[in-house]
Amino acid sequence: MVSSYQTLFTIAFRHDYFLNNRFRGFTFTPLQETFEYMSRRGLLLKVMGAEIKVLAETGADAELKLKQLYAENYNLKFAVNITDGNFFNYTDGLDGDAANTVYYFSNVNREGGARNNSKLNQDETTGTHDARPVTEFSGLFFAKPFAIVDIRLLAENPAEFQISFRAKSTYWKYIIISSQFHDYENLSIVGGQDISFDGPEEMDLQNRQRAMVFQSKELIKLSEKPSKTFSLVENYVPGTNRHRVLKRILPAPDIGAISAATLTNMQTNYSEIFI
Secondary structure, eight states, X not given: OXXXXXXXXXXXXXXTTSTTOBOOOEEEEEOHHHHHHHHHHTEEEEEETTEEEEEEEXXXXXXXXXXXXXXXXXXXXXXXXXXXXXXXXXXXXXXXXXXXXXXXXXXXXXXXXXXXXXXXSSSSSOOGGGEEEGGGGTTSOSSOOSEEEEEEOOTTSOSEEEEEEOBOEEEEEEEEOOGGGTTOSSOEEEESTTOOEEEEEEEEOTTOOEEEEEEESSOEEOOSSOSOXXXXXXXXXXXXOOOEEEEXXXXXXXXXXXXXXXXXXXXXXXXXXXX
């Protein structure tokens, strides 16, 4: 006998740091009670890149079996863990106490009613409104996950859900340590259309190495492939094209880099790029 499956719901993970807006750096695992319920009811979990599917084995009596499933109003609970080590470096809005916080995504509101919203975030993207104290989930798991996804099987709910994250915006700080650039006159960083930079300012690094520092006047959104590029030039005259290019394309921030320029903890809204 050939088994027949019908999709109950899908969950898509979205992140605007990535060009295709798809976030794949996670694991998605049913909690123990959910795993046992899914086994009893013939439910199947499929993780396909940035999307999750939960399917029901229905066979010939699909309508009846789905009706029975929805009548139980069961809450399927899943643990989400992040596997991308740089996730917190490029993701905005996750500023809570990570050790004692679990992000909670559900299709049911706090009063127990259906949200009737395809977004499982409380706001447009994941943030403080989605954070819950870990003590609220006592007994559900042994090791604290990044998030809990709690989906009640409701016939009237949307069948497609999203969990969305937004990219962090930072002030870009170019730190020129290469001595070949130190003797040029009137150094500037140009490009990026509406973005300009303050500097240069002289700075001594922790190893007493001399550096020149330029800092963007505005926040720049981090991206897998930045839409803005900048150049290092000398003898730049504002409002004209008069300058000599020393380095045509400066690198974007390395999201995996740890600050080496300051003695204190670096603020999270700065990105350092060493040249």
